[in-house]
Amino acid sequence: MQKDSGPLMPLHYFGFGYAALVATGGIIGYAKAGSVPSLAAGLFFGGLAGLGAYQLSQDPRNVWVFLATSGTLAGIMGMRFYNSGKFMPAGLIAGASLLMVAKVGISLLSSPHP
Incomplete structure (x- = not known):
């Protein structure tokens, strides 16, 4: 007999x-x-964001890795965008990171606390 593992959480697309x-x-x-620094940073932060997204898929309250990653990138790339004025790549990543921080922050604040 198969054991019920409870409801599955949707992937954090x-x-x-x-x-x-x-x-x-x-x-x-x-x-x-x-x-090479762009490659290393992109793969490092992309991997951390992927780990955070996986954790969010498993437990929507486990936001800290994803929030820290997107918040850090928002700050770093936001400063690069501010200093250079170039949208690509700093502005794009800063904007996407801010959207992710907002999305996770809103879902964290609107979820019921245990």
Whole structure:
């Protein structure tokens, strides 16, 4: 007899899409400019965002890895966008990161507390 594991949580599609965007940005930075730091940072932060999205899929209250990753990227890339004025890639990642922080923050504040 199969044991009931309870209701399955839906995948956090926005989170996984965000993680893919960050990792892809690092890969493109390496491919276009040969920037190893862009590749390393993109894969590192993309991996952390993917881990955070997976954790959100398992437990919607487990937001801390995803929130810290997107918040850090929002700050770093926001400063780069402010200093350079170039939308690509800093403005895009800063904007996406701010949207992720807002989405997770709103869902955290609106969820019932145990």
